[in-house]
Amino acid sequence: MQSEFDDIEYMRRIARHDQQAFRALYQQYGRPVYSLAYRVLQNVILAEEVTQDTFLKVWQQKTQWDPDKGTLKSWLLTITHFTAIDRLRRERRQPNLHPEAIEDIEEQMPISRNDMGWQDGIALRMLVRQLPREQAFLIDLAFFWGMTHHEIADETDIPLGTVKTRLRTGLQRLRELWLDSVKQTPTRQ
Amino acid sequence: MTPNNRIDPALDCDGIRELIPDYAFGLADPEDIRFVESNLINCPEAVDELADFRQLQAELRASVPQIEPPLAMGERLMAAIATPTIAMKPRHQSFRLAWLATALVVIALVLTNIYWLVRVNDLTRQQNELSATITGAQNNAFVLTQTNGLRWVRLPPSEQNADASAFLMWNAESEIGLLYAHGFPKLEVGKIYQLWLTRGTEAVSAGTLQLDDKGQGALLFHISEPIDKYTWARITAEPNIGSNTPSGTIVVVGKLQT
Numbered sequence: 001m002q003s004e005f006d007d008i009e010y011m012r013r014i015a016r017h018d019q020q021a022f023r024a025l026y027q028q029y030g031r032p033v034y035s036l037a038y039r040v041l042q043n044v045i046l047a048e049e050v051t052q053d054t055f056l057k058v059w060q061q062k063t064q065w066d067p068d069k070g071t072l073k074s075w076l077l078t079i080t081h082f083t084a085i086d087r088l089r090r091e092r093r094q095p096n097l098h099p100e101a102i103e104d105i106e107e108q109m110p111i112s113r114n115d116m117g118w119q120d121g122i123a124l125r126m127l128v129r130q131l132p133r134e135q136a137f138l139i140d141l142a143f144f145w146g147m148t149h150h151e152i153a154d155e156t157d158i159p160l161g162t163v164k165t166r167l168r169t170g171l172q173r174l175r176e177l178w179l180d181s182v183k184q185t186p187t188r189q
Numbered sequence: 190m191t192p193n194n195r196i197d198p199a200l201d202c203d204g205i206r207e208l209i210p211d212y213a214f215g216l217a218d219p220e221d222i223r224f225v226e227s228n229l230i231n232c233p234e235a236v237d238e239l240a241d242f243r244q245l246q247a248e249l250r251a252s253v254p255q256i257e258p259p260l261a262m263g264e265r266l267m268a269a270i271a272t273p274t275i276a277m278k279p280r281h282q283s284f285r286l287a288w289l290a291t292a293l294v295v296i297a298l299v300l301t302n303i304y305w306l307v308r309v310n311d312l313t314r315q316q317n318e319l320s321a322t323i324t325g326a327q328n329n330a331f332v333l334t335q336t337n338g339l340r341w342v343r344l345p346p347s348e349q350n351a352d353a354s355a356f357l358m359w360n361a362e363s364e365i366g367l368l369y370a371h372g373f374p375k376l377e378v379g380k381i382y383q384l385w386l387t388r389g390t391e392a393v394s395a396g397t398l399q400l401d402d403k404g405q406g407a408l409l410f411h412i413s414e415p416i417d418k419y420t421w422a423r424i425t426a427e428p429n430i431g432s433n434t435p436s437g438t439i440v441v442v443g444k445l446q447t
Contacts, residue, residue, distance in 0.1 A: 022270060026263055034258035036250050048262055052269060059270050070247065077250040121252035142214055143249060149216055164211075171210035171242070178245050 007072035011065055014058065022059055029073055030055075033080045040084035040144050041091075050087050054080045085146035127177045135170030142167055202232040209235050213242035326409055338362045344422055344443035350374055353404070355424060355441045359416040365409070366395065366416050370424065373404035373440060381429040382440065384408060386419035397431050398424070419445055 010028075013021035033054055038047035057063055057079060065075045128136050141147045141155070149167070153160040205228055211217040212225045229235055338361030346353040352372040359366035368384055376382070382398040393412060400406035423442035425435045 019267065019270065023263070023267060026266055030258050030263060031255055032251060034262070035253050035255045038256055039253035044259070048259060051258060051262065052266055055266055056269060073251065074247040077247065081250055121254065124248055124252035142216060143246070146215070164216075167214075167216065168207070168210050171214065175210075175238070175241055175245055178248070179241065 007065075008067060011058075011072065015061060017059075022055070025058070026055055029076050032073065033076055036077055036080045037084045040081065041088060046087060046091065047084075050080065050084045053083050053087075057083075088145065123181060124178070127174065127181060130177055131170050131173055135166050135173070138163060138167050139170050139174065201228070202234060205229065205232045205235045206238055209238045210242060213239055213246065340417075342422070342443050342445060344424065344441035346372075346441050347439045349438065350440045353440050355443075357422050357443070357445070361415065361417050364412045364415055366412075368395070368398070368408040368410065368422075368424075370398060370400065370407070370441070371403070371405045373398075373400055373406075373424075375402075375404065376426055379429050380426050380437070381431065382424050383427040383431055383435070383437075384410065385423050385425065385435045386412065386416065386445070387421045387423065387435075388419045392435055393419070394431065394433070395422075397427075416445065421445060 010021045010025050014025065030051065034047055034051045037050040037054075038044065041047050041050065054076065058076070063079065065072055069075075128139070131139070138152060138156075138158075141152050142149075147155070149160060149163050152158070152167075153163045156163070158166075205225055208217060208221050208225050212222060217225065225235075229239070339358065340361055341356060341358040344355040344357060350373070353370070353374065354372055355368060355370040357366060357368050370382070373382065382400065384395040384398065385392045386395055387393070395410040395412055396408050398406050398408050421442065422445055423435065424440045425432075426437040426440060427435070428437075
Protein backbone atom coordinates (compact mmCIF):
# COMPACT_ATOMS: atom_id res chain seq x y z
CA MET A 1 0.00 0.00 0.00
CA GLN A 2 1.38 3.36 -1.01
CA SER A 3 1.97 5.75 1.89
CA GLU A 4 1.69 9.51 1.71
CA PHE A 5 5.37 9.72 2.59
CA ASP A 6 6.21 7.66 -0.51
CA ASP A 7 4.01 9.90 -2.66
CA ILE A 8 5.70 13.05 -1.38
CA GLU A 9 9.11 11.53 -2.04
CA TYR A 10 8.05 10.47 -5.55
CA MET A 11 6.83 13.94 -6.37
CA ARG A 12 9.97 15.54 -4.94
CA ARG A 13 12.15 13.33 -7.14
CA ILE A 14 9.91 13.86 -10.18
CA ALA A 15 10.32 17.61 -9.68
CA ARG A 16 14.04 16.94 -10.20
CA HIS A 17 13.12 14.94 -13.35
CA ASP A 18 14.01 11.59 -11.84
CA GLN A 19 12.80 9.09 -14.47
CA GLN A 20 12.87 6.15 -12.07
CA ALA A 21 10.50 7.94 -9.71
CA PHE A 22 8.26 8.77 -12.66
CA ARG A 23 8.21 5.12 -13.72
CA ALA A 24 7.30 4.10 -10.18
CA LEU A 25 4.50 6.67 -10.12
CA TYR A 26 3.07 5.26 -13.33
CA GLN A 27 3.33 1.70 -12.05
CA GLN A 28 1.48 2.74 -8.92
CA TYR A 29 -1.27 4.88 -10.45
CA GLY A 30 -1.30 4.07 -14.18
CA ARG A 31 -4.20 1.65 -13.87
CA PRO A 32 -6.69 3.86 -11.97
CA VAL A 33 -5.83 6.77 -14.25
CA TYR A 34 -6.32 4.68 -17.38
CA SER A 35 -9.51 3.12 -15.99
CA LEU A 36 -11.07 6.51 -15.31
CA ALA A 37 -10.04 7.80 -18.72
CA TYR A 38 -11.62 4.75 -20.33
CA ARG A 39 -14.77 5.13 -18.20
CA VAL A 40 -15.24 8.66 -19.55
CA LEU A 41 -14.13 8.16 -23.12
CA GLN A 42 -15.01 4.49 -23.69
CA ASN A 43 -12.25 4.26 -26.27
CA VAL A 44 -8.91 2.57 -25.64
CA ILE A 45 -6.89 4.88 -27.90
CA LEU A 46 -8.32 8.07 -26.45
CA ALA A 47 -7.99 6.64 -22.95
CA GLU A 48 -4.31 5.94 -23.52
CA GLU A 49 -3.74 9.44 -24.89
CA VAL A 50 -5.46 11.03 -21.90
CA THR A 51 -3.44 8.84 -19.54
CA GLN A 52 -0.25 9.99 -21.22
CA ASP A 53 -1.38 13.62 -21.10
CA THR A 54 -2.12 13.31 -17.40
CA PHE A 55 1.29 11.89 -16.50
CA LEU A 56 3.09 14.33 -18.78
CA LYS A 57 1.39 17.21 -16.96
CA VAL A 58 2.86 15.81 -13.75
CA TRP A 59 6.30 15.39 -15.34
CA GLN A 60 6.26 18.88 -16.78
CA GLN A 61 5.06 20.29 -13.45
CA LYS A 62 2.15 22.06 -15.11
CA THR A 63 0.20 21.62 -11.90
CA GLN A 64 1.35 21.06 -8.33
CA TRP A 65 0.03 18.55 -5.83
CA ASP A 66 -0.74 19.92 -2.37
CA PRO A 67 -0.75 17.00 0.13
CA ASP A 68 -2.86 19.07 2.53
CA LYS A 69 -5.73 19.14 0.03
CA GLY A 70 -5.96 15.46 -0.74
CA THR A 71 -4.14 12.32 -1.69
CA LEU A 72 -1.89 12.05 -4.70
CA LYS A 73 -4.26 9.53 -6.25
CA SER A 74 -7.25 11.88 -5.90
CA TRP A 75 -5.21 14.69 -7.41
CA LEU A 76 -4.14 12.51 -10.35
CA LEU A 77 -7.69 11.30 -10.94
CA THR A 78 -9.00 14.87 -10.86
CA ILE A 79 -6.48 15.84 -13.55
CA THR A 80 -7.43 12.74 -15.50
CA HIS A 81 -11.13 13.48 -15.22
CA PHE A 82 -10.88 17.08 -16.47
CA THR A 83 -8.43 16.08 -19.22
CA ALA A 84 -10.79 13.34 -20.35
CA ILE A 85 -13.82 15.67 -20.39
CA ASP A 86 -11.83 18.23 -22.40
CA ARG A 87 -10.91 15.50 -24.84
CA LEU A 88 -14.50 14.31 -24.94
CA ARG A 89 -15.66 17.79 -25.95
CA ARG A 90 -12.93 18.18 -28.58
CA GLU A 91 -13.85 14.83 -30.08
CA ARG A 92 -17.54 15.81 -29.91
CA ARG A 93 -18.29 12.37 -28.61
CA GLN A 94 -21.87 11.76 -27.48
CA PRO A 95 -22.80 9.94 -24.28
CA ASN A 96 -24.50 6.62 -24.32
CA LEU A 97 -28.01 7.63 -23.35
CA HIS A 98 -29.10 4.22 -22.20
CA PRO A 99 -28.09 3.57 -18.61
CA GLU A 100 -28.47 -0.15 -19.08
CA ALA A 101 -25.93 -0.02 -21.86
CA ILE A 102 -23.43 1.75 -19.58
CA GLU A 103 -23.80 -0.97 -17.00
CA ASP A 104 -23.31 -3.57 -19.72
CA ILE A 105 -20.06 -1.95 -20.78
CA GLU A 106 -18.78 -2.05 -17.23
CA GLU A 107 -19.64 -5.71 -16.92
CA GLN A 108 -17.85 -6.57 -20.15
CA MET A 109 -14.59 -4.79 -19.35
CA PRO A 110 -11.58 -6.79 -18.11
CA ILE A 111 -11.91 -5.79 -14.49
CA SER A 112 -9.04 -6.34 -12.10
CA ARG A 113 -10.50 -7.82 -8.93
CA ASN A 114 -7.35 -8.28 -6.94
CA ASP A 115 -6.93 -4.86 -5.38
CA MET A 116 -8.35 -3.24 -2.29
CA GLY A 117 -9.78 -0.35 -4.27
CA TRP A 118 -12.01 -2.71 -6.16
CA GLN A 119 -13.99 -3.47 -3.03
CA ASP A 120 -14.53 0.24 -2.37
CA GLY A 121 -15.43 0.84 -5.97
CA ILE A 122 -17.98 -1.94 -5.92
CA ALA A 123 -19.45 -0.56 -2.70
CA LEU A 124 -19.83 2.93 -4.09
CA ARG A 125 -21.34 1.66 -7.32
CA MET A 126 -23.80 -0.34 -5.26
CA LEU A 127 -24.77 2.87 -3.49
CA VAL A 128 -25.36 4.55 -6.82
CA ARG A 129 -27.57 1.66 -7.86
CA GLN A 130 -29.72 2.24 -4.81
CA LEU A 131 -30.76 5.56 -6.31
CA PRO A 132 -33.74 5.71 -8.64
CA ARG A 133 -32.47 4.80 -12.09
CA GLU A 134 -33.39 8.17 -13.61
CA GLN A 135 -31.35 9.97 -10.91
CA ALA A 136 -28.33 7.67 -11.23
CA PHE A 137 -28.37 8.12 -15.00
CA LEU A 138 -28.35 11.91 -14.77
CA ILE A 139 -25.55 11.85 -12.17
CA ASP A 140 -23.55 9.71 -14.55
CA LEU A 141 -24.04 12.21 -17.40
CA ALA A 142 -23.26 15.21 -15.21
CA PHE A 143 -20.28 13.78 -13.38
CA PHE A 144 -18.48 11.42 -15.73
CA TRP A 145 -19.39 13.19 -18.97
CA GLY A 146 -19.15 16.69 -17.59
CA MET A 147 -22.51 17.73 -19.07
CA THR A 148 -24.38 20.83 -17.92
CA HIS A 149 -28.06 20.98 -17.00
CA HIS A 150 -28.88 22.39 -20.43
CA GLU A 151 -26.84 19.79 -22.30
CA ILE A 152 -28.51 16.98 -20.37
CA ALA A 153 -31.95 18.46 -21.02
CA ASP A 154 -31.19 18.75 -24.73
CA GLU A 155 -29.76 15.26 -25.04
CA THR A 156 -32.43 13.49 -23.00
CA ASP A 157 -35.47 15.58 -23.89
CA ILE A 158 -36.17 15.93 -20.19
CA PRO A 159 -37.41 19.38 -19.10
CA LEU A 160 -34.63 21.55 -17.66
CA GLY A 161 -36.36 22.00 -14.33
CA THR A 162 -36.82 18.26 -13.98
CA VAL A 163 -33.15 17.69 -14.76
CA LYS A 164 -32.11 20.16 -12.06
CA THR A 165 -34.44 18.70 -9.46
CA ARG A 166 -33.54 15.09 -10.18
CA LEU A 167 -29.84 15.83 -10.10
CA ARG A 168 -29.95 17.79 -6.89
CA THR A 169 -32.12 15.22 -5.18
CA GLY A 170 -30.02 12.36 -6.44
CA LEU A 171 -26.73 13.92 -5.30
CA GLN A 172 -28.08 14.71 -1.85
CA ARG A 173 -29.41 11.18 -1.52
CA LEU A 174 -26.11 9.73 -2.69
CA ARG A 175 -24.27 11.77 -0.07
CA GLU A 176 -26.56 10.45 2.64
CA LEU A 177 -26.07 6.87 1.52
CA TRP A 178 -22.33 7.38 1.32
CA LEU A 179 -22.14 8.92 4.82
CA ASP A 180 -24.11 6.00 6.21
CA SER A 181 -21.74 3.64 4.46
CA VAL A 182 -18.71 5.39 5.93
CA LYS A 183 -20.16 5.26 9.40
CA GLN A 184 -20.80 1.54 9.07
CA THR A 185 -17.25 0.81 7.91
CA PRO A 186 -14.91 3.03 9.98
CA THR A 187 -11.80 1.15 8.82
CA ARG A 188 -12.20 2.67 5.37
CA GLN A 189 -11.07 5.98 6.78
CA MET B 190 -33.09 27.29 -7.65
CA THR B 191 -31.84 30.68 -6.48
CA PRO B 192 -32.73 31.78 -2.94
CA ASN B 193 -34.76 34.95 -2.72
CA ASN B 194 -33.26 36.25 0.50
CA ARG B 195 -29.60 37.12 -0.18
CA ILE B 196 -29.39 40.27 1.85
CA ASP B 197 -28.43 38.52 5.08
CA PRO B 198 -26.36 35.44 4.22
CA ALA B 199 -26.22 34.36 7.83
CA LEU B 200 -29.95 33.82 7.68
CA ASP B 201 -29.87 31.98 4.39
CA CYS B 202 -27.76 28.94 5.20
CA ASP B 203 -30.47 26.64 3.95
CA GLY B 204 -30.41 28.40 0.60
CA ILE B 205 -26.65 27.93 0.33
CA ARG B 206 -26.85 24.31 1.35
CA GLU B 207 -29.44 23.77 -1.33
CA LEU B 208 -26.96 25.02 -3.94
CA ILE B 209 -23.99 23.00 -2.68
CA PRO B 210 -24.62 19.86 -4.81
CA ASP B 211 -24.79 21.93 -8.00
CA TYR B 212 -21.78 23.98 -6.92
CA ALA B 213 -19.71 20.91 -6.03
CA PHE B 214 -20.43 19.18 -9.34
CA GLY B 215 -19.85 22.25 -11.49
CA LEU B 216 -23.51 22.58 -12.40
CA ALA B 217 -24.28 25.92 -10.76
CA ASP B 218 -24.95 29.08 -12.74
CA PRO B 219 -22.38 31.90 -12.48
CA GLU B 220 -24.74 33.91 -10.29
CA ASP B 221 -25.19 30.97 -7.88
CA ILE B 222 -21.45 30.37 -7.84
CA ARG B 223 -20.82 33.98 -6.77
CA PHE B 224 -23.51 33.69 -4.10
CA VAL B 225 -22.10 30.46 -2.65
CA GLU B 226 -18.49 31.65 -2.66
CA SER B 227 -19.29 34.96 -1.01
CA ASN B 228 -21.48 33.43 1.74
CA LEU B 229 -19.99 30.02 2.34
CA ILE B 230 -17.87 31.23 5.23
CA ASN B 231 -21.02 32.11 7.15
CA CYS B 232 -22.48 28.62 6.84
CA PRO B 233 -20.35 25.88 8.48
CA GLU B 234 -22.91 23.23 7.61
CA ALA B 235 -22.56 24.09 3.95
CA VAL B 236 -18.76 23.91 4.26
CA ASP B 237 -19.06 20.42 5.69
CA GLU B 238 -21.44 19.36 2.95
CA LEU B 239 -19.12 20.71 0.31
CA ALA B 240 -16.21 18.75 1.81
CA ASP B 241 -18.40 15.63 1.75
CA PHE B 242 -19.23 16.12 -1.90
CA ARG B 243 -15.56 16.71 -2.75
CA GLN B 244 -14.68 13.45 -1.05
CA LEU B 245 -17.59 11.71 -2.74
CA GLN B 246 -16.38 12.93 -6.13
CA ALA B 247 -12.89 11.62 -5.40
CA GLU B 248 -14.30 8.24 -4.51
CA LEU B 249 -16.57 8.18 -7.55
CA ARG B 250 -13.52 8.72 -9.74
CA ALA B 251 -11.71 5.92 -7.98
CA SER B 252 -14.75 3.65 -8.03
CA VAL B 253 -14.79 3.02 -11.76
CA PRO B 254 -14.10 -0.58 -12.77
CA GLN B 255 -10.37 -1.09 -12.93
CA ILE B 256 -8.96 -2.25 -16.24
CA GLU B 257 -5.39 -2.99 -17.21
CA PRO B 258 -3.76 -0.40 -19.47
CA PRO B 259 -1.95 -1.61 -22.62
CA LEU B 260 1.35 -3.25 -21.73
CA ALA B 261 3.42 -0.96 -23.95
CA MET B 262 1.85 2.24 -22.62
CA GLY B 263 4.37 2.59 -19.81
CA GLU B 264 7.31 2.33 -22.18
CA ARG B 265 5.71 4.81 -24.57
CA LEU B 266 5.26 7.20 -21.68
CA MET B 267 8.90 6.80 -20.62
CA ALA B 268 9.98 7.34 -24.23
CA ALA B 269 7.89 10.51 -24.33
CA ILE B 270 9.69 12.02 -21.36
CA ALA B 271 13.08 10.80 -22.59
CA THR B 272 12.76 12.91 -25.75
CA PRO B 273 11.31 16.19 -24.56
CA THR B 274 10.33 18.87 -27.06
CA ILE B 275 12.87 21.27 -25.52
CA ALA B 276 15.70 18.94 -26.46
CA MET B 277 14.37 18.44 -29.95
CA LYS B 278 14.43 22.11 -30.86
CA PRO B 279 18.19 22.67 -30.85
CA ARG B 280 18.59 19.38 -32.69
CA HIS B 281 16.30 20.64 -35.45
CA GLN B 282 18.16 23.92 -35.52
CA SER B 283 21.51 22.16 -35.77
CA PHE B 284 20.12 20.03 -38.60
CA ARG B 285 19.02 23.18 -40.38
CA LEU B 286 22.43 24.77 -39.90
CA ALA B 287 24.12 21.63 -41.14
CA TRP B 288 21.91 21.60 -44.21
CA LEU B 289 22.55 25.28 -44.84
CA ALA B 290 26.30 24.81 -44.50
CA THR B 291 26.17 21.77 -46.78
CA ALA B 292 24.15 23.69 -49.36
CA LEU B 293 26.64 26.58 -49.28
CA VAL B 294 29.57 24.20 -49.69
CA VAL B 295 27.86 22.48 -52.62
CA ILE B 296 27.12 25.84 -54.28
CA ALA B 297 30.73 26.94 -53.75
CA LEU B 298 31.98 23.66 -55.22
CA VAL B 299 29.72 24.01 -58.25
CA LEU B 300 30.85 27.60 -58.88
CA THR B 301 34.51 26.62 -58.42
CA ASN B 302 34.08 23.71 -60.80
CA ILE B 303 32.46 25.97 -63.41
CA TYR B 304 35.34 28.46 -63.07
CA TRP B 305 38.01 25.81 -63.44
CA LEU B 306 36.15 24.14 -66.30
CA VAL B 307 36.11 27.42 -68.23
CA ARG B 308 39.76 28.02 -67.31
CA VAL B 309 40.82 24.53 -68.42
CA ASN B 310 38.91 24.91 -71.69
CA ASP B 311 40.62 28.26 -72.29
CA LEU B 312 44.05 26.82 -71.57
CA THR B 313 43.30 23.79 -73.73
CA ARG B 314 42.31 26.08 -76.60
CA GLN B 315 45.52 28.12 -76.16
CA GLN B 316 47.57 24.93 -76.01
CA ASN B 317 45.96 23.65 -79.19
CA GLU B 318 46.64 26.94 -80.96
CA LEU B 319 50.26 26.90 -79.76
CA SER B 320 50.67 23.28 -80.79
CA ALA B 321 49.30 24.09 -84.23
CA THR B 322 51.73 27.00 -84.52
CA ILE B 323 54.69 24.89 -83.42
CA THR B 324 53.66 22.06 -85.70
CA GLY B 325 53.38 24.49 -88.60
CA ALA B 326 56.81 25.93 -87.84
CA GLN B 327 58.29 22.44 -87.58
CA ASN B 328 56.77 21.52 -90.92
CA ASN B 329 58.12 24.68 -92.47
CA ALA B 330 61.61 24.02 -91.09
CA PHE B 331 61.40 20.41 -92.30
CA VAL B 332 60.40 21.50 -95.81
CA LEU B 333 63.11 24.17 -95.79
CA THR B 334 65.96 21.77 -94.96
CA GLN B 335 64.92 18.51 -96.65
CA THR B 336 65.41 19.55 -100.29
CA ASN B 337 68.29 19.90 -102.67
CA GLY B 338 67.33 23.44 -103.70
CA LEU B 339 68.48 25.11 -100.49
CA ARG B 340 69.80 28.63 -101.03
CA TRP B 341 71.01 31.44 -98.85
CA VAL B 342 72.31 34.99 -99.07
CA ARG B 343 73.76 37.53 -96.71
CA LEU B 344 71.93 40.80 -96.45
CA PRO B 345 74.60 43.45 -95.86
CA PRO B 346 73.98 46.56 -93.76
CA SER B 347 73.13 49.94 -95.10
CA GLU B 348 75.53 52.74 -94.55
CA GLN B 349 73.81 53.97 -91.43
CA ASN B 350 73.82 50.52 -89.68
CA ALA B 351 77.27 49.09 -90.17
CA ASP B 352 77.02 46.47 -87.43
CA ALA B 353 73.74 45.01 -88.62
CA SER B 354 73.72 41.89 -90.74
CA ALA B 355 71.23 39.19 -91.76
CA PHE B 356 71.21 35.81 -93.50
CA LEU B 357 68.26 34.65 -95.54
CA MET B 358 67.82 30.95 -96.36
CA TRP B 359 65.08 29.47 -98.54
CA ASN B 360 64.11 26.51 -100.64
CA ALA B 361 63.88 27.17 -104.33
CA GLU B 362 60.96 24.77 -104.67
CA SER B 363 58.82 26.26 -101.92
CA GLU B 364 57.53 29.52 -100.51
CA ILE B 365 59.20 29.08 -97.14
CA GLY B 366 62.19 31.06 -95.92
CA LEU B 367 64.23 31.57 -92.75
CA LEU B 368 65.81 34.87 -91.80
CA TYR B 369 68.47 35.28 -89.12
CA ALA B 370 69.36 38.78 -88.00
CA HIS B 371 72.02 40.09 -85.62
CA GLY B 372 73.64 43.37 -84.64
CA PHE B 373 70.51 45.35 -85.30
CA PRO B 374 70.22 48.67 -83.48
CA LYS B 375 67.61 49.04 -80.78
CA LEU B 376 64.49 50.70 -82.14
CA GLU B 377 62.65 53.56 -80.58
CA VAL B 378 59.31 52.78 -78.94
CA GLY B 379 56.52 52.18 -81.44
CA LYS B 380 58.77 50.81 -84.18
CA ILE B 381 59.42 47.25 -85.43
CA TYR B 382 61.61 45.64 -88.08
CA GLN B 383 59.81 44.26 -91.15
CA LEU B 384 61.17 41.95 -93.92
CA TRP B 385 60.27 42.72 -97.51
CA LEU B 386 60.76 40.78 -100.75
CA THR B 387 60.73 42.92 -103.90
CA ARG B 388 60.74 42.54 -107.65
CA GLY B 389 60.61 45.69 -109.73
CA THR B 390 58.33 48.08 -107.96
CA GLU B 391 56.42 45.32 -106.19
CA ALA B 392 57.20 44.74 -102.51
CA VAL B 393 55.70 41.86 -100.45
CA SER B 394 55.88 41.74 -96.65
CA ALA B 395 57.31 38.47 -95.31
CA GLY B 396 56.60 39.37 -91.65
CA THR B 397 57.93 41.34 -88.73
CA LEU B 398 60.96 40.51 -86.55
CA GLN B 399 61.05 40.15 -82.75
CA LEU B 400 64.66 40.85 -81.66
CA ASP B 401 66.27 40.50 -78.25
CA ASP B 402 68.25 43.12 -76.36
CA LYS B 403 71.37 42.26 -78.40
CA GLY B 404 69.59 42.91 -81.67
CA GLN B 405 69.34 39.19 -82.54
CA GLY B 406 66.34 37.25 -83.80
CA ALA B 407 64.95 34.90 -86.43
CA LEU B 408 61.88 34.76 -88.62
CA LEU B 409 60.51 31.69 -90.35
CA PHE B 410 58.13 32.91 -93.00
CA HIS B 411 55.78 31.64 -95.69
CA ILE B 412 54.68 33.66 -98.71
CA SER B 413 52.33 32.93 -101.58
CA GLU B 414 54.90 32.51 -104.34
CA PRO B 415 58.34 30.84 -104.60
CA ILE B 416 60.97 33.13 -103.14
CA ASP B 417 63.12 32.67 -106.25
CA LYS B 418 60.70 34.88 -108.13
CA TYR B 419 61.74 37.89 -106.06
CA THR B 420 64.86 39.95 -106.66
CA TRP B 421 65.69 41.73 -103.48
CA ALA B 422 65.21 41.31 -99.76
CA ARG B 423 65.37 44.19 -97.32
CA ILE B 424 64.55 44.95 -93.74
CA THR B 425 63.17 48.32 -92.73
CA ALA B 426 62.06 49.96 -89.52
CA GLU B 427 58.28 50.40 -89.62
CA PRO B 428 55.51 51.37 -87.22
CA ASN B 429 54.92 48.44 -84.81
CA ILE B 430 51.64 47.48 -86.43
CA GLY B 431 53.52 46.81 -89.66
CA SER B 432 53.23 48.57 -93.02
CA ASN B 433 51.72 47.65 -96.37
CA THR B 434 54.72 49.05 -98.23
CA PRO B 435 58.26 49.73 -97.02
CA SER B 436 58.47 53.31 -95.77
CA GLY B 437 61.10 53.38 -93.04
CA THR B 438 64.83 53.38 -92.87
CA ILE B 439 66.56 50.41 -94.57
CA VAL B 440 68.73 48.47 -92.12
CA VAL B 441 69.94 45.61 -94.40
CA VAL B 442 69.37 44.87 -98.06
CA GLY B 443 70.57 42.10 -100.39
CA LYS B 444 69.98 40.53 -103.82
CA LEU B 445 68.31 37.13 -103.86
CA GLN B 446 69.60 36.00 -107.25
CA THR B 447 72.95 34.23 -106.72
